[in-house]
């Protein structure tokens with residue numbers, strides 16, 4: 001029995017997504033299988049162009065994962081050993097691992113008051129002579145305060161790279177995530193709003209030379225068929241993933257609309273309670289990768305929901321600066337009080353386009369009854 005069957009409402013059941021688009025999915029998988037070209041072929045070309053257009057960018061380079069997208073973007077910007085990259089402690093760990101993979105040093109700045117994104121004022125305080133990039137994360141599917149962060153990057157004369165791994169189709173003042181900074185980094189990990197049937201990622205940019213640099217770095221540093229102009233590695237997005245992603249991209253706007261609809265039902269159901277809600281703020285096209293509520297009694301709420309058959313998760317139970325792998329950076333509990341408080345208070349309720357209305361009601365009611 002699949003794990004998800006233990007729940008009245010599983011957090012996410014991707015087999016439902018497959019069932020919905022099975023015809024198109026199978027056609028794409030069989031097409032690639034029969035063609036006999038599996039790496040760097042026409043599926044990648046097509047998907048790169050379509051995803052670039054979707055993000056309002058001139059170019060998009062497919063890579064092997066979201067982690068690689070960030071590491072390759074930083075390397076393409078010549079960021080490496082001795083350089084510092086400012087990011088948020090309230091993110092998926094790979095944001096930070098990618099900085100380390102590029103050879104640079106992560107520097108954390110706390111999140112904003114009343115939200116979960118990197119605080120521009122805190123980022124400004126964290127900047128120093130070695131700072132070479134800002135790496136804000138459009139966390140949970142909502143764009144960070146881009147105007148102030150872009151101003152800051154401009155004043156410091158450094159690049160802003162977007163971690164848009166949770167923000168496919170999100171926007172800031174009408175402009176799509178991935179088109180807002182020098183480069184945008186996407187993950188197509190299966191559970192993301194646009195997900196592959198394995199690992200995959202993408203770097204978006206409006207800058208031709210950065211695009212070609214990423215294309216070279218993802219292919220062992222290749223500059224032409226038999227010439228390698230710098231050391232790179234292997235981080236290619238294969239044809240099967242590109243074909244599947246192309247199928248799903250055609251459905252993404254509809255799926256995002258359904259996410260917003262469910263978020264609307266939750267927001268209404270929980271208004272007037274003491275839950276802090278992810279209400280969409282003006283100018284930010286939230287795509288609700290996750291529906292995150294916050295309260296003082298998070299663990300009790302999670303266990304009451306669990307006993308009512310509702311599966312929840314916590315994103316994230318520990319801020320990244322407290323992870324054992326990063327102890328060498330010298331951070332300690334108390335350094336980022338807002339991110340630390342958020343980690344203790346946040347709870348992600350099930351929200352995905354393949355939930356039924358009945359399941360949505362069940363989650364809403366179970367949550368209200370638990371309060």
Ligand SMILES: *Cc1c(COP(=O)(O)O)cnc(C)c1O
Nearest residue numbers: 065066067092094095165187189
């Ligand atoms: C998923 C994710 C990543 C990493 O993507 P992978 O494809 O798993 O390497 C990076 N940053 C954020 C914010 C993510 O959610």
